[in-house]
Amino acid sequence: MSLNDALQAHKASLCEALAVDDRERLGALLPELRSADIAEILEAILEEDADPPLALALLGRLPLERQASVLGHLPGDAQRVLAEAFSDERLLPILEEMGSDERADLFNLLDEDRRQALLRRMARREREELIRLASYAEGTAGAIMTADYVAIPSGMTVSQAMMRVRQTAPDAETVYQLYIVDGLGRLAGTLSLRQLMVAPPGERIDALMIKDVIRMSVDAPQEEVARRVARYDLLALPVVDDEARLVGIVTHDDALDVVESEATEDIHKGMSIGALEDGVSRVPLWSLYRKRVTWLVLLVFANLFSGAGIAYFEETIAAQVALVFFLPLLIGSGGNAGAQAATLMVRGMATGDVGVRDWGKLLGRELLVAGSLGLTMALAVAPIGVMRGGEAVALVVAMSMVTIVLFGSLLGMCLPFLLDRLGWDPATASAPLVTTLIDASGVLIYFGIASALLAGP
Amino acid sequence: MSLNDALQAHKASLCEALAVDDRERLGALLPELRSADIAEILEAILEEDADPPLALALLGRLPLERQASVLGHLPGDAQRVLAEAFSDERLLPILEEMGSDERADLFNLLDEDRRQALLRRMARREREELIRLASYAEGTAGAIMTADYVAIPSGMTVSQAMMRVRQTAPDAETVYQLYIVDGLGRLAGTLSLRQLMVAPPGERIDALMIKDVIRMSVDAPQEEVARRVARYDLLALPVVDDEARLVGIVTHDDALDVVESEATEDIHKGMSIGALEDGVSRVPLWSLYRKRVTWLVLLVFANLFSGAGIAYFEETIAAQVALVFFLPLLIGSGGNAGAQAATLMVRGMATGDVGVRDWGKLLGRELLVAGSLGLTMALAVAPIGVMRGGEAVALVVAMSMVTIVLFGSLLGMCLPFLLDRLGWDPATASAPLVTTLIDASGVLIYFGIASALLAGP
Structure with a gap:
């Protein structure tokens, strides 16, 4: 860089x-x-x-x-x-x-x-x-936490705790959130330095501390850690092991780095690029090739379905070569609308804005929006249909546009939910995958409508 | 939700x-x-x-x-x-x-x-x-900053400052980073509560404070604020007006929200979706339609270039209808590779990993990676070419694949830099735009190679 x-x-x-x-x-x-x-x-x-x-x-x-x-x-x-x-x-x-x-x-x-x-x-x-x-495995709370936190033994007074803070200050990552642990090392409560500073020196911290501490398990995925820090505006999030013992904390700055790197990963996944181990300007070329090639080659084969569709309608095409004019336009438009719908769902699911239960409601919304989009785009393309092939071709193209955009958007919208249901990462519903699937369906829809409406040469 | x-x-x-x-x-x-x-x-x-x-x-x-x-x-x-x-x-x-x-x-x-x-x-x-x-305008430092910070007048002693902290504590957003202001309200320095706590009570804060404070102008874009908080691991970033007067601070939790919402906006832009004012499950349908339709319709017209290319080669196609079989595959593959390349650049530029000066170096890298990708995909598709149209068609398809993938990737890679140079948002180089541009070029490349190599029927 x-x-x-x-x-x-x-x-x-x-x-x-x-x-x-x-x-x-x-x-x-x-x-x-x-x-x-x-x-x-x-x-x-x-x-x-x-x-x-x-x-x-x-x-x-x-x-x-x-x-x-x-x-x-x-x-x-x-x-x-x-x-x-x-x-x-x-x-x-x-x-x-x-x-x-x-x-x-x-x-x-x-x-x-x-x-x-x-x-x-x-x-x-x-x-x-x-x-x-x-x-700890990469990508878990354990891998991003620090052990440099201020732990206060349960039972201390405010002034004893304050002394402990001063002693630990130089080594701790943050001294502003204190964690109270019992004799077995289990997380018993938390207290901010701000609360400690205004408390009477003789008071026991056990009486002051918040007992219901927001915490995270050491093997939780790092994106959940970051989401929790964001949701509750935390300075640091304590991490505990299977026996509820405090083993570390994740601080706000590390959570921010996670949000940024997870976003980058999601953006790359959205284009079927595997997670890069470093920035794009630094990552080795071989790695960049590997992270891009897998899906590209898989999609070459998926694209054969489009070819097969075209082969099936070869007679219709040979009779009306003018139809090919509209092919990239129609399948491209469907792919664009579908990729939009998929992206909206995948990002919504990643930020927690969309849950699996919202599926029904969102399907209804997408039906309305995609229907309107399809109609608008059909209106845009119809005059060109008239110009190039007369009214019959215009009708075929307009009908195909509405159908392909509607079908593509619904496919793009549903795919992330389906993948999630199957236990896959919804982000696998990338723009290239969605576009390829819609290309194949678009060919069938377009030439299907054409061969039904345009009787013979 | x-x-x-x-x-x-x-x-x-x-x-x-x-x-x-x-x-x-x-x-x-x-x-x-x-x-x-x-x-x-x-x-x-x-x-x-x-x-x-x-x-x-x-x-x-x-x-x-x-x-x-x-x-x-x-x-x-x-x-x-x-x-x-x-x-x-x-x-x-x-x-x-x-x-x-x-x-x-x-x-x-x-x-x-x-x-x-x-x-x-x-x-x-x-x-x-x-x-x-x-x-303050939405999206600026001013719009996300809070005025609830702890300001300490220059000249105070440590113990006076500590008193001030205790007084302000209940109202301040954070008491852990203190800002020292001079008589005119200008930001003179900063001090963490941690430093204050271990300092001798009689010492003047002016002698202790860090004078070279990382700060942000009140009209700076919010993504720059967030990036600076992330870069320097800050708890809060002070915001100053034109006369260097302290007017607010942006805290770590607000910076984190900005990173998350900017990432969502970037992901949506990557699919030519305008910035939504709320989550996808909540935003009004009309707004969702508007944010998606503009580019979709623009791209319908851009796609006419593909059609024009096809019309130009209509004779070649009529003579060899079998060529149409490979059309979606070739332009789709080019589009996928190009969208990957564009996405890698746009995200790299957004996170600061890629700068405009890196263009030359990255072009060389992309040439190598995209060349290898094109060759791999050509190898994958060649046997199918042989099966469907013999060796001549296979050669045309393989050559087209290498050329289209290479051209598409370079186009996708360069477009964000070009847009940036023109003063546009590089993120305008969305997957749909890149794919559409490559569709049109792909048609020309494919049928151009075909009509050159396959002499007549």
């Missing part, structure tokens, strides 16, 4: 200063930049020069804490390259400074030997936490 | 209890439910019964603060219905309890007379703030 102008200028200055080892200038430049910006500059440097000495030098000029933060902002590829270039002695202190979730993500990028080497150098407690966090 | 099972059960219990005015049961049921859940139940009640007495009765059982919070969670339509059913005396205290951003949104839903009536009853300060917040 390319930098914007401001970052491009910063990058040039940084590279210059690094080249002549101008410490003073680096000392002035670096504190001005945020970690996310430095990460973007580093990424650009790495892209130009796969050999990372310049990137390493730049990273080395930052305090340890910022090195950790910058590393956490980099995409996986860049993280791996840098981590592999570091010695264990150099990498370990950075890992220690990273948030527990980012540390686990980076750890999972390394090869087995390196992981073992790093684990051997860690204290037991650290090692166990890292192994635990790194073990 | 339909409720999930748990909420359905809650709704049934609530309606029962309301019907017999069972205060005890209501008193037990209501505190268990969160505002977002009560809002969803209310919405379902309103949908079944446009007359709102039951919904009003339910709302009336809640403490004022929760009434405000539930109202804020409702979609615009429902808010208007309820607000119109309330008298001014009943509505005013609820408005007062609402967050300033939600209050302004609700205010904008009312008709002019009602707005004037409400304003007359407000204190001057309140009135001015409401008029100001309600005046």
Whole structure:
């Protein structure tokens, strides 16, 4: 990806200063930049020069804490390259400074030997936490949660809890939502720092806390986590294991990243593109090919049905070659309307706006809207039918348009529900799939109506 | 939209209890439910019964603060219905309890007379703030920001600031990020509550605060606000006017809502559907028709180019009707590959992963990927060509496939950049538009190759 102008200028200055080892200038430049910006500059440097000495030098000029933060902002590829270039002695202190979730993500990028080497150098407690966090399947609450939360033992007073907050503050991802756990580590309640600050110091937190905590199971899909954070406007969402023990929290910023990446995945799925492991400008070409080719080839074969339909009506076509003029127009229009209907349903289901039970109501609505769309489009195309083939052809084309648009829209609308019912992802009802299905049906509808109405040559 | 099972059960219990005015049961049921859940139940009640007495009765059982919070969670339509059913005396205290951003949104839903009536009853300060917040154009930072932030005058000590935080706490949207303003109301710095809590009480905040604050202009588009919150993992983003005066903040939960609704808008645009003002299950049918029809009809006319292409090659077709068999397949495949390429670019540009400068690099990548895709699809379709029309037809079909897929993909890839260059929204390069353009070019490519290679009947 390319930098914007401001970052491009910063990058040039940084590279210059690094080249002549101008410490003073680096000392002035670096504190001005945020970690996310430095990460973007580093990424650009790495892209130009796969050999990372310049990137390493730049990273080395930052305090340890910022090195950790910058590393956490980099995409996986860049993280791996840098981590592999570091010695264990150099990498370990950075890992220690990273948030527990980012540390686990980076750890999972390394090869087995390196992981073992790093684990051997860690204290037991650290090692166990890292192994635990790194073990959760990608796309689950466990994989995006952090273990750096503020836990308060049940039974403490407000002033004791406040003390605990101050002690934990430097390491915790957020100190603004506190989680109260019982003797077995189970989540017993929650309290915001705001509530704690205005409470009488001697009061027991058990009396103040909210007991009915919104929580998520550690193996819940990440999109459900994000949806819950959004729905209840949460700062963080606690994550619990099978025995209701608190094992981590997902913070608002991670939930936002999930919403964004899930949206990208959904948009790609809508065009039959598999989930990419990175941005389109960075993902390896081979991967991009694989994620696109499967459905494209499947749809080549599905498209044979359109061909078969045409073969079946070959006589009608040979007698009235002028009909072919309207073929792309009719099947294209049906495909467009159908893809719209499918997309509206798939996105509605993804955001929770549409439920499976709404099917009946939505079918009625689509019937009305698609009927009106079909009529409008038939009116638009009828004059052209008259011009090119006379009134009989115009009638065939107009009738076909209404039928194809109506049929296509209903098919597009129903397909996501059907797929969901069969246990598939409704997003499989992508524009290419819907369009292809409507192409085949459109051929049959159009030439069927034509051969019925236009008697012989 | 339909409720999930748990909420359905809650709704049934609530309606029962309301019907017999069972205060005890209501008193037990209501505190268990969160505002977002009560809002969803209310919405379902309103949908079944446009007359709102039951919904009003339910709302009336809640403490004022929760009434405000539930109202804020409702979609615009429902808010208007309820607000119109309330008298001014009943509505005013609820408005007062609402967050300033939600209050302004609700205010904008009312008709002019009602707005004037409400304003007359407000204190001057309140009135001015409401008029100001309600005046920002939809989709800007101003329209989603809240005025309920904690502002600390420059020059205070840590302990004075802490006192200010405690005083403001009940009314502020967040107390966890503090904004320091100078005598002219200009944003001078920021400080997290976490930093404040561990600072020496006598220290001046001016010495502690971060001066280089990430901020946003009040008329910046909301998607830029959301992107900045995401990029820098912010809890809240301060919003300033032309003179650098602090006028509001956008909190993380509102940024998350923006990301979600912008993604929905982008997904819809990708199918040439205009931005809907509400969820697909709620938006009026007329609006749904309007948002879909424009492009569908435009594309009907664009599709005439395909027809014109076919008319031009009518002789070739009449001589070899078997060629029509492959027409939907070839133009469909090109359309699918092209729509994929366009979608990858449009989404990449929306998330900031792809910049206009990346064009050259991405063109090279697409050339390789699309070339491979075209070859794979040509291999898949060649045997069928042999079966249906012999080797000559197979050659024509395979060559057309490679050319159409390659051309379609490059067109799909370049169109978003071209539109952006022309000052249009790159998302206008929707799947239907790209598919239609490729249909027309595909017809020309296919029959062009056919008439060149297949000499006469």
